[in-house]
Amino acid sequence: MKESLQDYVLREATPDDIEQVLHLMREMAEFEQLVDQFHADAHALNAHLFGPQPSAHCLVMTHRNAPQALVGYTMWFHNYSSFLAKRGLYLEDIYIVPAHRRKGLGRHVLQYLAAKAIALDCGRFEWVVLDWNQDAIDFYTQLGATVLDEWRTVRLSGDALRQLAHP
Amino acid sequence: MKESLQDYVLREATPDDIEQVLHLMREMAEFEQLVDQFHADAHALNAHLFGPQPSAHCLVMTHRNAPQALVGYTMWFHNYSSFLAKRGLYLEDIYIVPAHRRKGLGRHVLQYLAAKAIALDCGRFEWVVLDWNQDAIDFYTQLGATVLDEWRTVRLSGDALRQLAHP
Numbered sequence: 001m002k003e004s005l006q007d008y009v010l011r012e013a014t015p016d017d018i019e020q021v022l023h024l025m026r027e028m029a030e031f032e033q034l035v036d037q038f039h040a041d042a043h044a045l046n047a048h049l050f051g052p053q054p055s056a057h058c059l060v061m062t063h064r065n066a067p068q069a070l071v072g073y074t075m076w077f078h079n080y081s082s083f084l085a086k087r088g089l090y091l092e093d094i095y096i097v098p099a100h101r102r103k104g105l106g107r108h109v110l111q112y113l114a115a116k117a118i119a120l121d122c123g124r125f126e127w128v129v130l131d132w133n134q135d136a137i138d139f140y141t142q143l144g145a146t147v148l149d150e151w152r153t154v155r156l157s158g159d160a161l162r163q164l165a166h167p
Numbered sequence: 168m169k170e171s172l173q174d175y176v177l178r179e180a181t182p183d184d185i186e187q188v189l190h191l192m193r194e195m196a197e198f199e200q201l202v203d204q205f206h207a208d209a210h211a212l213n214a215h216l217f218g219p220q221p222s223a224h225c226l227v228m229t230h231r232n233a234p235q236a237l238v239g240y241t242m243w244f245h246n247y248s249s250f251l252a253k254r255g256l257y258l259e260d261i262y263i264v265p266a267h268r269r270k271g272l273g274r275h276v277l278q279y280l281a282a283k284a285i286a287l288d289c290g291r292f293e294w295v296v297l298d299w300n301q302d303a304i305d306f307y308t309q310l311g312a313t314v315l316d317e318w319r320t321v322r323l324s325g326d327a328l329r330q331l332a333h334p
Contacts, residue, residue: 025249037250044252053220055254056247080223080244082192082260083204085211087222093249114323114332125323132317144327150299153315156281156292160311165281 005104007065010112013058013073015050018042020070021058028095032130056092059112061105072096074109079126086123089113094127110143128153172271174232177279180225180240182217185209187237188225195262199297223259226279228272239263241276246293253290256280261294277310295320 013021022040029038048055061072072095079090091113096105117125129136129147137147156164180188189207196205215222228239239262246257258280263272284292296303296314304314323331 029250034250040250040252045249048247048252048254055245056249075247075249077245077247078222079246079257080215080242080259082212082223082242083196083201083207085207085215087215090246092247111331111334114328117323117328118332123324125328127321128318129321130317131319137319137321140321143323144331145321145323146327148320148322150297151295151320152298152304153318153320154294154296154304154307154312155315156284156310156312157290160313161281161284161292164278164311165285167278 005108007063008071008100008103008105008108009062009064009067010059010109011062013049013060015046017058017060017070017073018045018049021045021060021073024070024073024095024097025093027097028093059109061096061100061109063100071100072105072109074113076113078120078122081123084123086121088124088126089117089120089122091125091127106139107143172275174230175238175267175270175272175275176229176231176234177226177276178229180216180227182213184225184227184237184240185212185216188212188227188240191237191240191262191264192260194264195260226276228263228267228276230267238267239272239276241280243280245287245289248290251290253288255291255293256284256287256289258292258294273306274310 019042022042025040026038029035049058056075056077058073058075060070062069063071074094075092077090077092079088081088094106094109114125129140186209189209192207193205196202216225223242223244225240225242227237229236230238241261242259244257244259246255248255261273261276281292296307
């Protein structure tokens with residue numbers, strides 16, 4: 001049976017989804033070869049997504065025939081542009097399990113978040129991509145997004161961060 | 168007279184600083200060749216920095232001999248890492264006027280923000296740099312930061328964002 005976009009549901013995550021979201025996050029970390037940077041746990045995620053001042057927001061995707069099983073998730077938060085003097089919408093994660101790809105679900109999620117960005121008066125909708133993930137770059141470009149080739153992310157973490165903070 | 172780091176004050180911005188911060192922001196936009204993306208105004212900045220739920224935080228630098236004149240500013244906000252399940256500290260802007268550079272002020276500000284990141288239990292301290300700004304890259308690297316060469320920022324804004332949201 002051919003799946004169509006109407007077979008899927010996109011909804012806000014609830015605390016009951018967290019264990020499955022963590023499972024999907026770990027799958028994504030494996031794909032991105034970033035398992036060494038994966039330290040999320042349910043307690044912290046619950047506090048950050050569902051506490052009084054959320055640090056991030058999570059949506060999940062299910063198939064109508066198996067509404068208990070997540071087929072994907074996305075997480076976003078507000079960044080800020082000083083030059084625009086506007087909040088932005090920053091996509092931290094989007095992940096869809098392999099069996100449910102190429103059915104329009106990724107595009108649907110990005111359209112939903114683009115509409116949310118407009119509704120929340122965000123100046124920009126941004127995320128990052130690995131430069132070797134050409135399938136993703138092509139997909140994003142087809143949606144009208146621009147890859148900012150000139151900019152590089154700079155990061156301090158772990159020992160280097162502690163060393164600068166308290167030499 | 169040679170200036171030393173003890174001649175400078177780093178403090179939280181107040182609404183009285185906003186006009187000067189805007190002036191410095193525009194100078195930075197000119198240096199970065201991004202004046203076309205500069206649309207900030209005092210009303211919006213005031214609301215976002217000093218409203219009930221700030222979207223960003225601003226610090227300013229002055230010289231002890233002329234405490235009314237800002238010699239620099241920095242702006243930061245919290246981003247979020249799903250993999251770490253921790254907030255991060257994201258440096259949106261750091262700018263020091265040319266006459267007060269090479270006195271250790273930039274390093275002092277980054278050390279201050281690194282200590283703040285640790286105090287706020289942030290997993291990472293991050294920012295972006297233009298790939299042609301080798302002086303900045305060398306400076307950040309000397310502080311222990313890593314340039315993430317593999318990652319590219321992807322952006323939707325303006326007409327492209329509206330088009331995806333409401334085709």
